[in-house]
Amino acid sequence: MPELPEVETTLHGASPTLLHQPLTGVTIRVPKLRLPTPNAANIQGQTVINLERRAKYILAHLSNHTTLLLHLGMSGRLTINKPALEKNDHILLQTPKGTITFTDPRRFGLFLHLPTSQLASHPLLKNLGPEPLGATFTTSYLHQALQKKSTAIKPTLMDNHIVVGVGNIYASESLFRSHIHPQTRAHQLTKSHLNQLIKHIKQTLTDAIKAGGSSLKDFTHSNGQLGYFQSQFNVYGRENQPCHRCQTKIKKITQAQRATFFCPTCQKL
DNA sequence: CTGAGCACCTGAGGGC
DNA sequence: TGCCCTCAGGTGCTCA
Numbered sequence: 250m251p252e253l254p255e256v257e258t259t260l261h262g263a264s265p266t267l268l269h270q271p272l273t274g275v276t277i278r279v280p281k282l283r284l285p286t287p288n289a290a291n292i293q294g295q296t297v298i299n300l301e302r303r304a305k306y307i308l309a310h311l312s313n314h315t316t317l318l319l320h321l322g323m324s325g326r327l328t329i330n331k332p333a334l335e336k337n338d339h340i341l342l343q344t345p346k347g348t349i350t351f352t353d354p355r356r357f358g359l360f361l362h363l364p365t366s367q368l369a370s371h372p373l374l375k376n377l378g379p380e381p382l383g384a385t386f387t388t389s390y391l392h393q394a395l396q397k398k399s400t401a402i403k404p405t406l407m408d409n410h411i412v413v414g415v416g417n418i419y420a421s422e423s424l425f426r427s428h429i430h431p432q433t434r435a436h437q438l439t440k441s442h443l444n445q446l447i448k449h450i451k452q453t454l455t456d457a458i459k460a461g462g463s464s465l466k467d468f469t470h471s472n473g474q475l476g477y478f479q480s481q482f483n484v485y486g487r488e489n490q491p492c493h494r495c496q497t498k499i500k501k502i503t504q505a506q507r508a509t510f511f512c513p514t515c516q517k518l
Numbered sequence: 519c520t521g522a523g524c525a526c527c528t529g530a531g532g533g534c
Numbered sequence: 535t536g537c538c539c540t541c542a543g544g545t546g547c548t549c550a
């Protein structure tokens with residue numbers, strides 16, 4: 250999937266087609282993604298009055314006090330004005346500016362239609378931690394949040410209760426930049442470690458957003474262009490290749506059933 | 519409450 | 535060519 254930078258890039262890519270536009274055509278071609286999909290008739294004709302991102306969700310607020318909640322899952326993608334309908338094109342949103350197609354082969358994505366007033370208390374949203382790029386994601390917050398966490402820092406960074414939007418790629422990349430070993434127990438990190446970590450999470454995500462998101466197998470910009478942050482990865486996907494900093498071979502391990510990449514020399518336990 | 523493991527699902531790529 | 539295995543960006547549920 251798309252991690253936070255890809256979601257952010259997708260949102261910006263789709264915005265000119267959707268924002269302040271009426272949804273003149275809505276086609277929903279799949280009964281359920283991760284959860285059942287809504288009835289197109291309830292969405293059609295509404296105008297998109299605002300677009301925002303929360304964690305990896307894209308929220309499209311509609312004129313009738315309802316909101317479309319979109320999550321790209323692992324393999325979801327939005328494309329503008331796709332020339333032909335293909336397999337796994339699940340949802341089409343048409344406005345006078347163009348058509349947005351939501352494609353998601355694995356169907357781990359989400360498309361829900363909810364009253365806007367219910368968003369804050371919705372089970373998927375109510376327990377989310379702070380935004381990594383927000384002002385409340387600080388060293389003292391993280392220190393407090395990790396105090397009782399004896400789990401390894403890498404999977405902990407991917408826990409949405411602690412902080413949202415840090416996925417498998419950027420967790421590894423941020424830890425590398427911070428010189429922190431991914432297996433370090435979260436509560437053992439000092440404030441100085443956490444200060445570095447916060448700084449590098451923000452920096453890594455910001456760099457990736459500037460670069461237009463990473464271009465992994467299933468991700469392209471909404472306009473079809475490829476992001477190029479991928480070429481800047483220091484550790485992710487680089488098993489056995491030399492560390493950019495010290496030439497040691499990058500190691501791959503498994504944590505919480507997910508691949509973790511790190512440099513055993515630069516990142517000490 | 520916590521942490522570990524499994525679940526959802528398709529498609530790409532490697533080995534034989 | 536084809537079969538089988540493993541792996542992939544996420545995240546919520548169940549069970550011990």
